Amino acid sequence: MTEIRFHGRGGQGAVIASEILASALFAEGKFVQTFPEFGVERRGAPVQAFLRFDTKPILLRCKVYTPDHIIVLDPVLTKTVNITQGLKPGGWILLNSTQVPNSNQFSKFRLAIIDATGIAIKYRLGAKTAPIVNTAILGAFTKISGLAHLDHIIDGIKEYVPVKLQENIQATKDAYEMVRQI
Amino acid sequence: MRWTIKEKELMYPGHVACPGCGGALAMRLALKALGEKTIVVLPACCWTIIDGPFPMHSLHVPVLHTAFETAAIAATGVKAGLDVRGKKDITVMAWAGDGGTLDIGIQALSGAAERNDDIIYTCYDNEAYMNTGIQRSSATPKGAWTTTTPQQTPKLEPKKNITEIMIAHRIPYVATATLAYPEDLINKYKKAQSIKGTKFLHVYAPCPTGWKMAPDLMIKICRLAVESNIFPIYECENGINYTVNIQPQKKLPVFEYLKLQGRFSHLTQKDIDEIQKSVDFERQLLLKRAAKS
Amino acid sequence: MKWLDKYKVIHPKLEKETDYPHWAISLTSTLLNRTGTWRIFRPLYQDQIPPCNNECPTNEKIQGYCDLVKQAKFAEAYKLILEDNPFPAITGRVCYHPCENSCNRKDYDDAIAIHCVERFIGDWGLKNVALAKPKVKNKKTVAIVGSGPAGMAAAYYLGLEGYQVTIFEKQTKLGGMLRYGIPAYRLPKAVLDTELKKLIKLGMKSKTKCAVGKDITIDYLRKNYDYVIICHGAHKNRPLGVPNDKAKGVISGLEFLSQINSGKKPKIGKKVAVIGGGNTAIDAARSCLRLGLKPMILYRRTRLEMPAVPDEVDACEAEGIRIEFLVAPVKVLATKKGKVTGIELMRMKLGKPDASGRRRPVPVARSNFKIKLNAIITAIGEQVDLSILTPDIQKTEWGVKVDRLGKTNITNVYAIGDCVTGPKTVVEALGAGKRTAFQIIGATEKIISKTDKPVKFTDLNLDYFEHQDKTKIPEISVAARKKNFKEVHTGYNKEMVLKESERCFSCGVCNKCDNCFVLCPDLSVIKDNGEYEFDYDYCKGCGVCAHECPRNAITMIEESKVEEQ
Amino acid sequence: MKKVITGNHAVSYGAQLARTQVISAYPITPQTQVVELLSEFCASGKLKAKFIKVESEHSAMTACIAASLTGVRTFTATSAHGLALMHEMLHWAAGARTPVVMANINRAMGPGWSVWTDQNDSLSQRDTGWIQLYCESNQEVLDTTIQAFKIAEKLLLPVMVILDAFVLSHTSEQVDLPEQSVVDQFLPRFELKTKLDLSHPSAYGGLTNPDHYFEIRYKIQKAHEQALAVIKSVNDEFNELFGRKYGVIEAYRCDDAKVILVTSGTITSTARVVIDTMREQGRKVGLLKQKLFRPTPTEQLREVLFKAQKIAVIDRNISFGHSGVFAQEIKSSLYGLAGAPPVFDYIIGLGGRDVTPDAIYEIIDNTFKTDVPNEPIIWRGVRL
Structure with missing residues (x-):
């Protein structure tokens, strides 16, 4: 069983991202389970989403405490939230960032960065001050993790992101190309 | 003068209303107007008892008894069910007392009115919780005695104006009616039946028992209520167009109305003057509204 | 129709658990619940006597026919009138209508113009309703002395039952006072003649120009007829009783009218004084006007005390006839040859009431004065000629002595009308004729006594009546009345009569207004074929029906006082 | 068709596939998605139903009852305070024998405000x-x-389908959505014999005096007694058509179990993992999932539980002044059986506190280690 944790802010689309990824994995024959951090979601506040997938039915119904990978939709969160908590050594950390973080806290893990914000702004996804980066970040994660096919991600976007579909698909594809493994 | 009122009854005698019950007569006349393609919804009120205990029933139309605060929504539910079943020609009427309308039921009523649910809602107003033994409701007029507003401290607050509250919902039809003008009442029910949406009828229905009044004066007190402008007979369409249906010929002092009822026997001349003043004020207000529309 | 017949009632057997529905779904109606046991008082439909009916000397069912007229049921209305009064076209014109004086509506706005409704129906009936034929053959014979209204009424009701009626009339034509006393502008002769046809249709025989007491005797009639009805009226002139009252140019009112009504034009001087305050005086004065004379009326009391019908007095004044009140003749002024030149009068003032209840005129000292005149018509009352009676018939001071039903002291001899009462009205004569006829027929149940408890104004629930002025009574202009005897009142048309009858309160008599039916909270007024019935199985005795009955036709009585049926 | 959907949407799909005819609901976290999706279904015509968007849960339930009595299929969904507000009408629904179906998303009751899961809301409506x-x-x-x-339509009783707030309601996982035609075959059109209809001008639910009321109550109880058999047959029929069965209870690896853990809701799912782990470790432990709470499946519970030496009940609820509700019910079911095993009542996860496999492991382990419960209720994870 693989567990992934998404870190984001309310409104960035972290929950949708987890659902798109789950649907892509489901399309590839996996058993999936995804859920947001339970509670009252507010725009801008830190949020988490969780994803489990496996080749057999998933019975665990508790939160994800020891994720295999981390996806961070907002680089600023690294300063306020202990994003690596419970992360298994060797797991991926995908950061939405233009800069490589100047920190050794990620040394035990595999790190990749993508300017998802830049891509979102380019395609006018979300508001200027609150770009929606989830589709871009998924393109990047697909590339680095190899867990799902880009086509299935795009299928997921078609199902879960009804507005600006082409822009979102293009953002995913751009990120797929642009993601940088550190 | 002869009435042009249908002879066919949709109500049976043997019902369990007190002698001279305004609410009983109101139902009888309303059903004459609406006809047998009608379903009545009754929340807790005098009519819960009047209809007769199981296994008896005093109406020749189906009746759904429901909880106190649910008249409007239960009617909506019945209407929805009938609509889904393709039975769109059935009139659904909620029939609630003043407590069930002005107090505990106002939330559901306001909800139904806001949604403009296709029901007729009748508030038969006897100005107190009569079924439980004459306790004050928000429809009890200022100065009246009830068992919870004893003579030493009769009700201090004026009656809540439910008619205007319902008009403010801008529903297609709101009307007042009373039993001394049965044709007006029947015409209003027929009109309500012809309109789609929420229709609210405020029927002034005396309770001789609770008003400490001789039962044979039941109709007379209705007439006096109208002639003294205590209970004006008017209607309002779409929350805007007011029509005063009965214009009292003579300006009857409220004292003529009050003096027949034991519930007002303790009032002083000063109290009566105050009531007269507020009645006059309300009358002018209504006439202004009617003139503007 | 009782409820149980009208609606099927399911009687469930709720003895064991399986008899119940799965929850509280009713199985039957509240017809099982006899709420009549709650009652302390019970309502009863009990018609009361309306004051109009009560005051009418013929007890016409005025409320009843007004109600039928409201529904435009004119034929039914006509037949209803005929039950009590055979000649509504006559009374509708000449009756002084005491009904209207008692009408409760007068305390509300204005009395119903009952006589106009009656006249309309009377005229309508004459045109549209076939005359009655005798119901049964009857070998009994009746002699009626005098063909005035009393005799006519008796003849009608007896004829209807098949009695062989012969009427004896002194004059050349039938009708008595109706023909010879009432001027044509009030009662056209054609109307009288048409009404009289009813009697002919019923097989009545008549012997005119036959003066009983002269041409034939009462004894003869008693021997040859099963019944004798004396109704020869009061035609005997009463002299003025002042010096020169037999002077040339002094004529009795009745004589004067009789001449006119016989088609003659009385030859009297132009300036005429009519003395008296009754209907004869008014008729005489107004007739004078129509003959082109200059009449005035002299009366010893005031207008308030005048026995004439006020409407007639009004009309008289409207026509420009002066009435001099509070004057009494002292002496007729005449030439030596005995021809009238004027009259000497004396001023009067009103003193204390006399036996009639009217204030007595008292002479004012030294108030004599004179008026120049060419003629004087006396109309100070008529007397009964008692000379035609056989001595064994008991008499009173002024007429024949009878009981309430017209029986004299002699078996099968009756006396009715003015010859009993002295000069009275047409309608009283008609009433007396009818009562005597019913007495002879044996239909005593139809003889109604006047009640002292007619419906009062305060008994009514006025909330059900709107104010409505009396429908104006149409008449020809004053100018058009001069020099002819055209009928003054032209009568209501259909529209007017419907409107006027609608004003009737229908005091005390259920007219199916439906109030009790519509306003019963307990559905205990059953309506079957238009008739109401209380359903005492369910009536809780609230009394709403009685209170809301506009006309006091429902009475509440204590349940404990209801007799077991 | 398999699809990744949330528990809330699973409810919506269920109501849609059942061809619900009248829906009435009022929004409350965490139920909102149920009614949002149903609104979309109605708007798009995917579901031909009348959706009455009422002003309170009390009205929602009333609308369902009233519509149901006209003989149509009705549905609503709520949570916690919404359910509590409905309380009066819940009695009415059962008393009027209306087959109303309702989803309740288990949420803790305030105050303080909690949107997270526990079972006190639904268990408060037990009676x-x-x-x-x-x-x-x-x-x-x-x-x-x-x-x-x-089930509701066969028994003329209302049915509440209960799922945990967030843990199911907001969690997406694959769900096999059955074909409409097969659902139609399973669930034909609803016909109510005596309904509010002009042909039966009866009064429904009027004044019922002591001569009659008692018998009507008796019938409700009789219907509940029939329910076990009806639910079983409905389940069998469902299994035949769809290949899935649940039963009123489920015994998992109980055959030779010395300790049987009793759970309900999503804790069951996590507990299965723990049971498997402990079985691998050679511990004789089994799991009893109590799906049906009312009517109580007494016989079925006895049959499974009587074989165990000890019973550990996990209650995500507390009946104040007594104990966890499920534990009470289990004890009462076993009462009078000679040699009935002792019942350990563990209160855990109130107000949405996460229930981990470790916590469940510890509960079972503790039950093994303790002969008889030292205290009537055992709190787990409460910080004192």
Whole structure:
């Protein structure tokens, strides 16, 4: 069983991202389970989403405490939230960032960065001050993790992101190309 | 003068209303107007008892008894069910007392009115919780005695104006009616039946028992209520167009109305003057509204 | 129709658990619940006597026919009138209508113009309703002395039952006072003649120009007829009783009218004084006007005390006839040859009431004065000629002595009308004729006594009546009345009569207004074929029906006082 | 068709596939998605139903009752305070024998405000006459919703389908959405014999005096007594058509178990993992999932539980002044059986506190280690 944790802010689309990824994995024959951090979601506040997938039915119904990978939709969160908590050594950390973080806290893990914000702004996804980066970040994660096919991600976007579909698909594809493994 | 009122009854005698019950007569006349393609919804009120205990029933139309605060929504539910079943020609009427309308039921009523649910809602107003033994409701007029507003401290607050509250919902039809003008009442029910949406009828229905009044004066007190402008007979369409249906010929002092009822026997001349003043004020207000529309 | 017949009632057997529905779904109606046991008082439909009916000397069912007229049921209305009064076209014109004086509506706005409704129906009936034929053959014979209204009424009701009626009339034509006393502008002769046809249709025989007491005797009639009805009226002139009252140019009112009504034009001087305050005086004065004379009326009391019908007095004044009140003749002024030149009068003032209840005129000292005149018509009352009676018939001071039903002291001899009462009205004569006829027929149940408890104004629930002025009574202009005897009142048309009858309160008599039916909270007024019935199985005795009955036709009585049926 | 959907949407799909005719609901976290999706279904015509968007849960339930009495299929969903507000009408629904189906998303009761899961809301409605079915997965939510209509309509009793707030309601997982035609075959059109209709001008639910009321109550109880058999047959029929069965209870690896853990809702799911782990470790432990809470499946519980030496009950609820509700029910079911095993009552996870496999492991382990419960209720995870 693989567990992934998404870190984001309310409104960035972290929950949708987890659902798109789950649907892509489901399309590839996996058993999936995804859920947001339970509670009252507010725009801008830190949020988490969780994803489990496996080749057999998933019975665990508790939160994800020891994720295999981390996806961070907002680089600023690294300063306020202990994003690596419970992360298994060797797991991926995908950061939405233009800069490589100047920190050794990620040394035990595999790190990749993508300017998802830049891509979102380019395609006018979300508001200027609150770009929606989830589709871009998924393109990047697909590339680095190899867990799902880009086509299935795009299928997921078609199902879960009804507005600006082409822009979102293009953002995913751009990120797929642009993601940088550190 | 002869009435042009249908002879066919949709109500049976043997019902369990007190002698001279305004609410009983109101139902009888309303059903004459609406006809047998009608379903009545009754929340807790005098009519819960009047209809007769199981296994008896005093109406020749189906009746759904429901909880106190649910008249409007239960009617909506019945209407929805009938609509889904393709039975769109059935009139659904909620029939609630003043407590069930002005107090505990106002939330559901306001909800139904806001949604403009296709029901007729009748508030038969006897100005107190009569079924439980004459306790004050928000429809009890200022100065009246009830068992919870004893003579030493009769009700201090004026009656809540439910008619205007319902008009403010801008529903297609709101009307007042009373039993001394049965044709007006029947015409209003027929009109309500012809309109789609929420229709609210405020029927002034005396309770001789609770008003400490001789039962044979039941109709007379209705007439006096109208002639003294205590209970004006008017209607309002779409929350805007007011029509005063009965214009009292003579300006009857409220004292003529009050003096027949034991519930007002303790009032002083000063109290009566105050009531007269507020009645006059309300009358002018209504006439202004009617003139503007 | 009782409820149980009208609606099927399911009687469930709720003895064991399986008899119940799965929850509280009713199985039957509240017809099982006899709420009549709650009652302390019970309502009863009990018609009361309306004051109009009560005051009418013929007890016409005025409320009843007004109600039928409201529904435009004119034929039914006509037949209803005929039950009590055979000649509504006559009374509708000449009756002084005491009904209207008692009408409760007068305390509300204005009395119903009952006589106009009656006249309309009377005229309508004459045109549209076939005359009655005798119901049964009857070998009994009746002699009626005098063909005035009393005799006519008796003849009608007896004829209807098949009695062989012969009427004896002194004059050349039938009708008595109706023909010879009432001027044509009030009662056209054609109307009288048409009404009289009813009697002919019923097989009545008549012997005119036959003066009983002269041409034939009462004894003869008693021997040859099963019944004798004396109704020869009061035609005997009463002299003025002042010096020169037999002077040339002094004529009795009745004589004067009789001449006119016989088609003659009385030859009297132009300036005429009519003395008296009754209907004869008014008729005489107004007739004078129509003959082109200059009449005035002299009366010893005031207008308030005048026995004439006020409407007639009004009309008289409207026509420009002066009435001099509070004057009494002292002496007729005449030439030596005995021809009238004027009259000497004396001023009067009103003193204390006399036996009639009217204030007595008292002479004012030294108030004599004179008026120049060419003629004087006396109309100070008529007397009964008692000379035609056989001595064994008991008499009173002024007429024949009878009981309430017209029986004299002699078996099968009756006396009715003015010859009993002295000069009275047409309608009283008609009433007396009818009562005597019913007495002879044996239909005593139809003889109604006047009640002292007619419906009062305060008994009514006025909330059900709107104010409505009396429908104006149409008449020809004053100018058009001069020099002819055209009928003054032209009568209501259909529209007017419907409107006027609608004003009737229908005091005390259920007219199916439906109030009790519509306003019963307990559905205990059953309506079957238009008739109401209380359903005492369910009536809780609230009394709403009685209170809301506009006309006091429902009475509440204590349940404990209801007799077991 | 398999699809990744939330538990809330599983409810919506269930109501849609059941061809619900009248829906009435009022929004409350965490139920909102149920009514949002149903609104979309109605708007798009995918579901031909009348959706009455009322001003309170009390009205929502009333609308369902009233519509149901006209003989149509009705549905609503709520949570916690919404359910509590409905309380009066829950009695009415059962008393009027209306087959209303309702999803309740288990949420803790305030104050303080909590949107997170526990079972106190639904268990507080224990005595209203409703059938209560608790679910552990989104598939079960959907399948139970469809079955609920059939059960309700056969018994003329209202049915509550219950799922945990967030843990199911907001969790997406794959669900096999059945074909409409097969659902139609399973669930034909609803016909109510005596309904509010002009042909039966009767009064429904009028004044019922002591001569008659008692018998009517008796009939409700009789219907509940029939419910076990009806639910079983409905379940069998469902299994035949869809290949999935749930039963009123499920015994998992109980055959030779010395300790049997009793759970309901999503804790069951996590507990299965723990049971498997402990079995691998050679511990003789079994799991009893209580899906049906009302009517109480007494015989079925006895049959499974009587074989164990000890019983550990996990209660995500507390009946104040007594104990966890499920433990009470289990004890009462076993009462009078000679040699009945002792019952350990563990209170855990109130107000949405996460229930981990470790916590469940510890509960079972503790039960093994203790001969008889030292205290009537055992709190787990409470910080004192």
